[in-house]
Amino acid sequence: MTVFVIRRFLQSIAVLAVTAIIVFIGVYAIGDPAEMLIAPDASAAERAQVVASLGLDKPLWEQFGTFIWNALHGDLGRSFVFNRPSITLILERLPATLELTLFGLCLALIIGIPLGLISGLNPNTATDEVIMTGSILGFSLPSFWQGMMLIMIFSVWLGWLPSTGRGQVGELLGIHSSLFTLDGLKHLILPAINLSLFKVSLVIRLTRTGVRETMPLDFVKFARAKGLSENRIVFVHVFKNILIPLITVIGLELGSMLAFAVVTETIFAWPGIGKLLIDSIMRLDRPVVVAYLLVIVSLFIFINFVVDVLYSLVDPRVRIGEAS
Amino acid sequence: MTPVLDVRNLSTQFMTRRGVLKAVDDVSFTVGQREIVGLVGESGSGKSITGFSILGLVDPPGRVVSGQILFNGQDLLKMPPAAMRTIRGKRIAMIFQDPMMTLNPVLSVGTQMIETVQAHDRVSHTEARQRSRDALGLVGIPSPEERLDSYPHQFSGGMRQRVAIAIALLHRPDLIIADEPTTALDVTIQSQILFEIKRLATEFGMALIWISHDLGVVAALADRVMVMYAGRIVEAGQVDGVLTEPRHPYTSGLLSAIPAAVPRGEPLRPIPGFAPSPLSRPSGCAFRDRCVRATEICSTEPALEIAAGREFRCFHPHVERAA
Amino acid sequence: MSITALFRDDVMLGRLIVGISRSPKAILASVVCVVLLLAAIVGPYLTPQNPFDLAVLDILDSKLPPGSESMDGLVYWLGTDGQGRDMFSAMIYGLRTSLGVGVFSGMVALLVGTVLGLIAAYFGGRIDALIMRIVDLMLGFPTILVALMLLALLGQGLWKVIFALVLVQWATFARAVRSAALVEKNKDYIEAARTLGISTPRILIGHLLPNCLPPLIVIGMLQVANAISAEATLSFLGIGLPITEPSLGLLIANGYQLLMSGEYWISVYPGVLLLVLVFSINIVGDRLREVLNPRLGER
Numbered sequence: 001m002t003v004f005v006i007r008r009f010l011q012s013i014a015v016l017a018v019t020a021i022i023v024f025i026g027v028y029a030i031g032d033p034a035e036m037l038i039a040p041d042a043s044a045a046e047r048a049q050v051v052a053s054l055g056l057d058k059p060l061w062e063q064f065g066t067f068i069w070n071a072l073h074g075d076l077g078r079s080f081v082f083n084r085p086s087i088t089l090i091l092e093r094l095p096a097t098l099e100l101t102l103f104g105l106c107l108a109l110i111i112g113i114p115l116g117l118i119s120g121l122n123p124n125t126a127t128d129e130v131i132m133t134g135s136i137l138g139f140s141l142p143s144f145w146q147g148m149m150l151i152m153i154f155s156v157w158l159g160w161l162p163s164t165g166r167g168q169v170g171e172l173l174g175i176h177s178s179l180f181t182l183d184g185l186k187h188l189i190l191p192a193i194n195l196s197l198f199k200v201s202l203v204i205r206l207t208r209t210g211v212r213e214t215m216p217l218d219f220v221k222f223a224r225a226k227g228l229s230e231n232r233i234v235f236v237h238v239f240k241n242i243l244i245p246l247i248t249v250i251g252l253e254l255g256s257m258l259a260f261a262v263v264t265e266t267i268f269a270w271p272g273i274g275k276l277l278i279d280s281i282m283r284l285d286r287p288v289v290v291a292y293l294l295v296i297v298s299l300f301i302f303i304n305f306v307v308d309v310l311y312s313l314v315d316p317r318v319r320i321g322e323a324s
Numbered sequence: 325m326t327p328v329l330d331v332r333n334l335s336t337q338f339m340t341r342r343g344v345l346k347a348v349d350d351v352s353f354t355v356g357q358r359e360i361v362g363l364v365g366e367s368g369s370g371k372s373i374t375g376f377s378i379l380g381l382v383d384p385p386g387r388v389v390s391g392q393i394l395f396n397g398q399d400l401l402k403m404p405p406a407a408m409r410t411i412r413g414k415r416i417a418m419i420f421q422d423p424m425m426t427l428n429p430v431l432s433v434g435t436q437m438i439e440t441v442q443a444h445d446r447v448s449h450t451e452a453r454q455r456s457r458d459a460l461g462l463v464g465i466p467s468p469e470e471r472l473d474s475y476p477h478q479f480s481g482g483m484r485q486r487v488a489i490a491i492a493l494l495h496r497p498d499l500i501i502a503d504e505p506t507t508a509l510d511v512t513i514q515s516q517i518l519f520e521i522k523r524l525a526t527e528f529g530m531a532l533i534w535i536s537h538d539l540g541v542v543a544a545l546a547d548r549v550m551v552m553y554a555g556r557i558v559e560a561g562q563v564d565g566v567l568t569e570p571r572h573p574y575t576s577g578l579l580s581a582i583p584a585a586v587p588r589g590e591p592l593r594p595i596p597g598f599a600p601s602p603l604s605r606p607s608g609c610a611f612r613d614r615c616v617r618a619t620e621i622c623s624t625e626p627a628l629e630i631a632a633g634r635e636f637r638c639f640h641p642h643v644e645r646a647a
Numbered sequence: 648m649s650i651t652a653l654f655r656d657d658v659m660l661g662r663l664i665v666g667i668s669r670s671p672k673a674i675l676a677s678v679v680c681v682v683l684l685l686a687a688i689v690g691p692y693l694t695p696q697n698p699f700d701l702a703v704l705d706i707l708d709s710k711l712p713p714g715s716e717s718m719d720g721l722v723y724w725l726g727t728d729g730q731g732r733d734m735f736s737a738m739i740y741g742l743r744t745s746l747g748v749g750v751f752s753g754m755v756a757l758l759v760g761t762v763l764g765l766i767a768a769y770f771g772g773r774i775d776a777l778i779m780r781i782v783d784l785m786l787g788f789p790t791i792l793v794a795l796m797l798l799a800l801l802g803q804g805l806w807k808v809i810f811a812l813v814l815v816q817w818a819t820f821a822r823a824v825r826s827a828a829l830v831e832k833n834k835d836y837i838e839a840a841r842t843l844g845i846s847t848p849r850i851l852i853g854h855l856l857p858n859c860l861p862p863l864i865v866i867g868m869l870q871v872a873n874a875i876s877a878e879a880t881l882s883f884l885g886i887g888l889p890i891t892e893p894s895l896g897l898l899i900a901n902g903y904q905l906l907m908s909g910e911y912w913i914s915v916y917p918g919v920l921l922l923v924l925v926f927s928i929n930i931v932g933d934r935l936r937e938v939l940n941p942r943l944g945e946r
Contacts, residue, residue: 015784026800133672136933140926142876144883145899145918152906152915163907216383218425224381225420226440226491227413236439240430256789263791263880267903278884281799289799296792304787315430 005309012305019297023290024067076294077287086291090273096166097272099177101257103188104195112200116207123212131204138201143260147194147267154190162187164269191268195261199253206249210242244315251307255300326397327354328499328531334391336377343603347373349555355499360525360532362542365552366599371535375501379418380408414444417492421504423484427476433487434472440494459490463520482513493524499531518545539578543567551575554600554610561634571634571641573615663861666938676930683924687743694736726912728901737898738917744894749875752812757867759813760820765851768828785818790877798886808887812874823866827859861939868932872925879921895921
């Protein structure tokens with residue numbers, strides 16, 4: 001187990017290093033870093049000062065060293081627009097994005113797993129057909145357009161829910177979240193649905209495939225022969241087997257949801273890091289863009305690492321196989 | 325003494341795209357209390373489906389279409405699903421062929437045993453665990469207490485089959501149906517498991533249906549044997565009689581195809597041809613295309629003949645000592 | 648030998664077609680796909696106006712609801728946008744761009760992925776390990792994240808978008824081709840071709856490739872649908888296509904601000920078209936996947 005975690009951790013570091021190199025190449029080698037990282041309206045003196053501080057006059061490998069060194073110290077440059085460290089800007093907005101993503105993920109599971117179970121337990125029926133066609137529709141719906149339609153229907157026409165922004169944030173046990181106030185929940189629900197719909201389709205398909213692959217297996221028949229109730233068979237025996245692929249994929253999808261939050265946040269004006277990214281791209285605030293990329297990739301790699309460790313906890317074959 | 329199990333005119337069919345498959349065709353037999361009955365046949369003869377039919381575990385598109393299955397006088401086929409569930413695992417237990425596949429890989433052995441206890445008896449977790457541990461000890465698994473927390477993949481094939489047997493024994497059922505439980509195991513393990521089951525069945529006074537394609541195994545174990553071919557029982561009787569003086573040509577064919585049963589120097593005589601496709605069985609005796617004794621009359625249905633404790637379906641039975 | 652390969656291939660393609668013809672849903676979706684493809688090809692002959700010819704646009708005609716009539720008698724069945732463009736015409740042109748970018752990037756990705764996948768499978772060893780390492784790395788990251796990274800650093804533009812789409816798609820093809828080719832590689836006819844002294848590229852293209860085709864067709868369809876969706880998303884975010892190449896995504900984005908004031912048609916109709924396009928391709932692709940992978944029984 002420990003060996004597995006350590007090995008997996010080293011792999012994560014390696015991927016992170018590769019990404020850092022790619023971002024570095026993107027900023028320093030392909031583009032003109034002076035233009036990218038120095039505000040367009042900077043004076044010649046300021047320009048020279050930044051060039052010196054970034055070491056842009058030094059050889060490339062040395063610049064890379066400085067880049068990594070600074071990054072390790074949490075220094076990812078200063079925003080031109082806000083004139084504050086870009087990492088601070090991102091960390092300020094990260095909770096809003098995490099809240100949106102995690103809530104969306106929960107929605108995807110709450111809606112997707114039951115539908116997938118229904119579909120998988122009643123294969124080739126009309127219900128199954130409807131659910132499966134619905135799931136294809138779900139991942140064919142361009143998420144930005146789907147978000148706009150949600151706004152049009154629930155905010156403009158019905159007037160039930162607010163269309164933009166994050167609501168009041170409540171506090172419970174030291175955690176700040178929109179989940180704890182009614183206003184916050186009202187603001188959260190549409191963006192979360194928007195972000196989750198794509199994943200609902202995926203969860204349905206995974207669950208259905210899992211059920212259909214597991215149900216004909218001998219151990220299910222044996223469980224029946226033992227006289228277990230159908231509920232116990234489906235929710236313990238079958239479900240625990242499905243859980244393994246589900247956790248892996250969900251974990252990977254959490255990363256993609258974090259990235260997709262860019263779209264949702266733009267449509268619903270949700271004050272998270274995704275909206276910050278698009279705003280920064282529009283304002284040519286490149287240090288923030290670079291910081292966003294590094295933070296999101298680190299986050300993504302961290303999630304993958306956690307998922308792998310979790311996976312080994314759920315599947316006894318992996319867990320014990322590594323120990324012995 | 326009433327039999328534990330009395331199967332009458334059981335037919336199980338599979339509705340497939342290419343037609344109706346008669347897996348079990350008008351099968352009748354009884355299993356007496358404490359009796360060990362061997363059910364022998366080639367793969368596809370319907371012997372496993374017979375076992376699953378008794379427990380009501382035939383998967384769609386298969387279905388029991390007619391007959392009665394009287395278990396202690398009660399017709400299992402008329403039982404509502406909830407009542408049937410209280411029979412399965414409690415009064416009738418089953419052991420499957422492949423021990424690698426019968427245990428859930430992601431649940432510990434203890435969990436899979438305790439749930440079986442609690443599915444039928446309202447007992448505490450501690451007591452259920454106690455009973456599970458005792459059952460593991462009974463089937464010869466060393467340090468059962470620790471093994472309860474192990475997962476199936478940490479056991480060898482033979483050990484897993486012992487676990488499956490322990491699960492079957494948890495409620496001391498009246499009847500155990502064992503579907504080729506030794507086929508997937510090494511030869512040395514096979515005989516261990518074989519005698520373990522025989523010992524336990526005798527010890528607890530359980531009746532046993534042993535499904536196998538191996539006449540040799542059945543000879544060593546069973547009181548009575550039934551030979552199935554193409555969905556039907558073609559011959560049944562006491563083991564000694566059937567194996568030494570087979571009446572049906574198929575039975576004698578099976579016997580002369582067993583390497584160990586044929587004296588050294590004499591050639592093995594495999595049965596020519598293949599079992600007919602279950603989708604298009606010939607009318608009359610299904611064996612007639614492979615039978616050297618077949619005549620015109622075999623294209624009509626042979627009646628079940630009962631003579632001196634022997635039953636067989638054949639127009640031209642062996643009367644003298646065969647093989 | 649190549650006859651055997653072709654024949655096997657024929658059987659597979661035949662199976663795909665039969666598979667579609669057995670599902671009414673898939674037949675309908677295929678018809679929609681073909682109609683949309685034709686509409687995109689003959690687009691300029693179909694539309695009442697060229698929405699990018701500023702001479703025919705009249706700002707007085709802007710934001711007209713569906714069914715309105717223009718000064719010169721032209722009926723705007725789907726209304727007009729903020730610049731007084733006929734929505735129907737703009738959508739057909741948008742469809743051309745969206746389909747064009749999706750299909751083109753899909754084809755290039757297929758080509759790149761196929762070549763690398765075949766090379767990996769055929770040569771094996773270190774080359775295989777290197778290519779597959781990169782494939783794993785690429786597939787480990789979500790499509791949208793890679794495209795975002797790239798376009799955030801490069802800026803918007805038609806070729807940049809295509810480059811980004813190819814970059815995020817090729818790995819899927821490479822993996823599929825490699826696994827299909829590995830299955831075929833050890834079969835007798837490849838060995839026979841090799842002993843006959845047929846050159847490596849000919850074995851790769853003439854023998855291995857045809858057997859990889861069926862899965863490639865399926866993945867290709869699903870990837871094109873993905874690419875169209877991804878391009879629309881990137882364009883909507885303002886980091887995809889420039890305003891001079893208005894795809895469906897950009898048309899929808901243009902209507903976004905007007906949605907609140909009730910001019911719904913400007914973003915709803917292009918959105919519906921985009922949805923129908925992606926949905927149909929996905930239905931056909933999904934059906935083909937079921938036919939190719941009958942493990943779970945025919946649906």
